[in-house]
Amino acid sequence: xxxxxxxxxxxxxxxxxxxxxxxxxxxxxxxxxxxxxxxxxxxxxxxxxxxxxxxxxxxxxxxxxxxxxxxxxxxxxxxxxxxxxxxxxxxxxxxxxxxxxxxxxxxxxxxxxxxxxxxxxxxxxxxxxxxxxxxxxxxxxxxxxxxxxxxxxxxxxxxxxxxxxxxxxxxxxxxxxxxxxxxxxxxxxxxxxxxxxxxxxxxxxxxxxxxxxxxxxxxxxxxxxxxxxxxxxxxxxxxxxxxxxxxxxxxxxxxxxxxxxxxxxxxxxxxxxxxxxxxxxxxxxxxxxxxxxxxxxxxxxxxxxxxxxxxxxxxxxxxxxxxxxxxxxxxxxxxxxxxxxxxxxxxxxxxxxxxxxxxxxxxxxxxxxxxxxxxxxxxxxxxxxxxxxxxxxxxxxxxxxxxxxxxxxxxxxxxxxxxxxxxxxxxxxxxxxxxxxxxxxxx
Amino acid sequence: xxxxxxxxxxxxxxxxxxxxxxxxxxxxxxxxxxxxxxxxxxxxxxxxxxxxxxxxxxxxxxxxxxxxxxxxxxxxxxxxxxxxxxxxxxxxxxxxxxxxxxxxxxxxxxxxxxxxxxxxxxxxxxxxxxxxxxxxxxxxxxxxxxxxxxxxxxxxxxxxxxxxxxxxxxxxxxxxxxxxxxxxxxxxxxxxxxxxxxxxxxxxxxxxxxxxxxxxxxxxxxxxxxxxxxxxxxxxxxxxxxxxxxxxxxxxxxxxxxxxxxxxxxxxxxxxxxxxxxxxxxxxxxxxxxxxxxxxxxxxxxxxxxxxxxxxxxxxxxxxxxxxxxxxxxxxxxxxxxxxxxxxxxxxxxxxxxxxxxxxxxxxxxxxxxxxxxxxxxxxxxxxxxxxxxxxxxxxxxxxxxxxxxxxxxxxxxxxxxxxxx
Numbered sequence: 001x002x003x004x005x006x007x008x009x010x011x012x013x014x015x016x017x018x019x020x021x022x023x024x025x026x027x028x029x030x031x032x033x034x035x036x037x038x039x040x041x042x043x044x045x046x047x048x049x050x051x052x053x054x055x056x057x058x059x060x061x062x063x064x065x066x067x068x069x070x071x072x073x074x075x076x077x078x079x080x081x082x083x084x085x086x087x088x089x090x091x092x093x094x095x096x097x098x099x100x101x102x103x104x105x106x107x108x109x110x111x112x113x114x115x116x117x118x119x120x121x122x123x124x125x126x127x128x129x130x131x132x133x134x135x136x137x138x139x140x141x142x143x144x145x146x147x148x149x150x151x152x153x154x155x156x157x158x159x160x161x162x163x164x165x166x167x168x169x170x171x172x173x174x175x176x177x178x179x180x181x182x183x184x185x186x187x188x189x190x191x192x193x194x195x196x197x198x199x200x201x202x203x204x205x206x207x208x209x210x211x212x213x214x215x216x217x218x219x220x221x222x223x224x225x226x227x228x229x230x231x232x233x234x235x236x237x238x239x240x241x242x243x244x245x246x247x248x249x250x251x252x253x254x255x256x257x258x259x260x261x262x263x264x265x266x267x268x269x270x271x272x273x274x275x276x277x278x279x280x281x282x283x284x285x286x287x288x289x290x291x292x293x294x295x296x297x298x299x300x301x302x303x304x305x306x307x308x309x310x311x312x313x314x315x316x317x318x319x320x321x322x323x324x325x326x327x328x329x330x331x332x333x334x335x336x337x338x339x340x341x342x343x344x345x346x347x348x349x350x351x352x353x354x355x356x357x358x359x360x361x362x363x364x365x366x367x368x369x370x371x372x373x374x375x376x377x378x379x380x381x382x383x384x385x386x387x388x389x390x391x392x393x394x395x396x397x398x399x400x401x402x403x404x405x406x407x408x409x410x411x412x413x414x415x416x417x418x419x420x421x422x423x424x425x426x427x428x429x430x431x432x433x434x435x436x437x438x439x440x441x442x443x
Numbered sequence: 444x445x446x447x448x449x450x451x452x453x454x455x456x457x458x459x460x461x462x463x464x465x466x467x468x469x470x471x472x473x474x475x476x477x478x479x480x481x482x483x484x485x486x487x488x489x490x491x492x493x494x495x496x497x498x499x500x501x502x503x504x505x506x507x508x509x510x511x512x513x514x515x516x517x518x519x520x521x522x523x524x525x526x527x528x529x530x531x532x533x534x535x536x537x538x539x540x541x542x543x544x545x546x547x548x549x550x551x552x553x554x555x556x557x558x559x560x561x562x563x564x565x566x567x568x569x570x571x572x573x574x575x576x577x578x579x580x581x582x583x584x585x586x587x588x589x590x591x592x593x594x595x596x597x598x599x600x601x602x603x604x605x606x607x608x609x610x611x612x613x614x615x616x617x618x619x620x621x622x623x624x625x626x627x628x629x630x631x632x633x634x635x636x637x638x639x640x641x642x643x644x645x646x647x648x649x650x651x652x653x654x655x656x657x658x659x660x661x662x663x664x665x666x667x668x669x670x671x672x673x674x675x676x677x678x679x680x681x682x683x684x685x686x687x688x689x690x691x692x693x694x695x696x697x698x699x700x701x702x703x704x705x706x707x708x709x710x711x712x713x714x715x716x717x718x719x720x721x722x723x724x725x726x727x728x729x730x731x732x733x734x735x736x737x738x739x740x741x742x743x744x745x746x747x748x749x750x751x752x753x754x755x756x757x758x759x760x761x762x763x764x765x766x767x768x769x770x771x772x773x774x775x776x777x778x779x780x781x782x783x784x785x786x787x788x789x790x791x792x793x794x795x796x797x798x799x800x801x802x803x804x805x806x807x808x809x810x811x812x813x814x815x816x817x818x819x820x821x822x823x824x825x826x827x828x829x830x831x832x833x834x835x836x837x838x839x840x841x842x843x844x845x846x847x848x849x850x851x852x853x854x855x856x857x858x859x860x861x862x863x864x865x
Binding site: 040043044045046047049050053054057198199201202203205206208210211212213214215216217218219220221223224225226227228230231232233234237241242243244248250251254306310311312313314355356359 | 500503504507508510511514515518519520521522523526527529530533541542560561578647648649651652666668669671673678712716718719733734735737738752754755756757759764765766768769777778779780781782789790791797798805807818821822823824825836
């Protein structure tokens, strides 16, 4: 931030500073709020709203202080005069605001005009009085001296110094409940690491294969283009964005097990194999297709391996046994076709089962499906029928009466849904519908 | 009235040289060690082979770094801006706050969406973790943690549990029960144990495993059921502040960013640090993967966001502007990866065009730092949480200029006064 301030004070390019009038005294080297904003707009090529925001932050952090209404740290975009805070008082210098200084400041205020201290200041004053009672005489004496010295200055200087100090203390000891710009969150400490590890790492990194930038960047372009119509923020969503129209239709027609999927959804399955598998309906469709081709065991194997990888630790041994029994044992009911090397390795590993033991086999089957069955599925009648059947929802017309708000209904919590399915004992649960549910739980 | 700081600078006898010096507190294998800075350096040299000195190691690592830079440069044949010239320019983006979730008594530090696209869990400085239905703005569950500064929270993929943690150095999992009389806190399960604050947590593809990052410089993978440590990841030389799981096919990597200005990519299975990027000038506050999994974006205290490509192994784009002087705290991509939303410490949210590198919009509306920002799972909206105690959901009216595309309606929304940009 200091860069900005220094630039602003530059005599040629900086903000226009003139002598401003504050009531009857003339203050040199001051500027109006308006000037600040205009300068910011010009220099950084931003909108007025942003400039106002930025200027406001400069004031809040104490780099500029107001002369007219020193208690409120706001940037007003009009004629109210402002000045730059001296670097001595900048927040970034970070030397802690000592209690002694604060005590002197409060004492000065007290002496100058009785009762000028605001509530929280009065509290702080009495707390300090108790705490540093031993040096209280010193404090009062300092305060008196400073006041006397300031009386001998010109009125303009006096006002400036007063405002400076006030702004500084407003920031460093803010009113309770007001916002504290110095609040930074928990400390972050540093941990040392060994250089040897760094060197190892750099060596390994040197040996890695890299891809040309042009190829990588092209892929970003392609990805963005491909998904453009699927991105609700970029292209809107049909029938309407639920957050804007309060209508949950968009979510209802896209639930997991809806009867007819939307066209966008079905199209997405053709983007990549992962998309197809991630969508439960897509997975189901693919399974149907594979059954026709008599290669459904591949998908079943993949699903079982995923379950093993992400499931409970306690059940790993059990699951590995099952997978072996169903898919890998010679003569198994759903024997999967993996190459002999992988098979050997996997069978060896089963003797010491752990979570990732099936990874090689799973990878092999995954790529098999991806290269072989997946492209054929996309060309199959099954997929084409799905695409044809898929609906393109109508965009809902905006209501004529703009103030007629739809009821926002709550939907069943996912926790409740899974409980229901467990009770039923069925694999496929009833999808959550967006219609009104019983409880409107408020806490 | 001061906030908790837990780096106590102690002064006393050093454990190894027994002189009275300012001590640095370090934990090695959960054993606290108090060394002065000199002995610390000496300890860092352990592991030196004979004939090596600290100087020679430094020199060697410098030369290796330079070599790495050269290698990376060789394959860099085009800039993203050039490639993106072909892309259509984005029209003006008009986003409005649609829901404001009020209810936290203190700064909102973190939030996460549920897979059902409407529920959100958020955590705050006063220890409260609240589950909202953002669509109706109802609060569904509330848990009070026995600690303040709950900096991390996550929703389980099934929607049946939440995980959260902070200054208590642990990650706890709470199963969400619908019985209103049940005390959620009673069913809490402590999963992760670190030696410093918890900065981030996320469930891997199921409810059974959690990945956490911590201020002690490590990340770790835990089994929820047993609370066992499955894998730990060492390699950051300072606090790890953020992490994100890769959406790739093999689902085996994650990226983490830390106070040491580095972003590291790790392999979940082996615990190895696979790739490392260190072009930032300051702490990395947030990392997020690009939707395709080939790249990730990072937000840092040096007021820039950067895009790093994993296959090209380098930084490919910087998103920064002179008028942005405050650090970025949080980033997320829109569904197609074309837009990057970033929340900053100057209370604004800037929306960047990922491909062209320009800023598309700036959003006001928060009255304090934006601490966390996430796009909903189906991309219809994004939610931002801030130190002004609220969460705001923002959604969009687009006025894009794509040929052949219908123009979205520009009429004002129901019931909200038209302030222009909010």
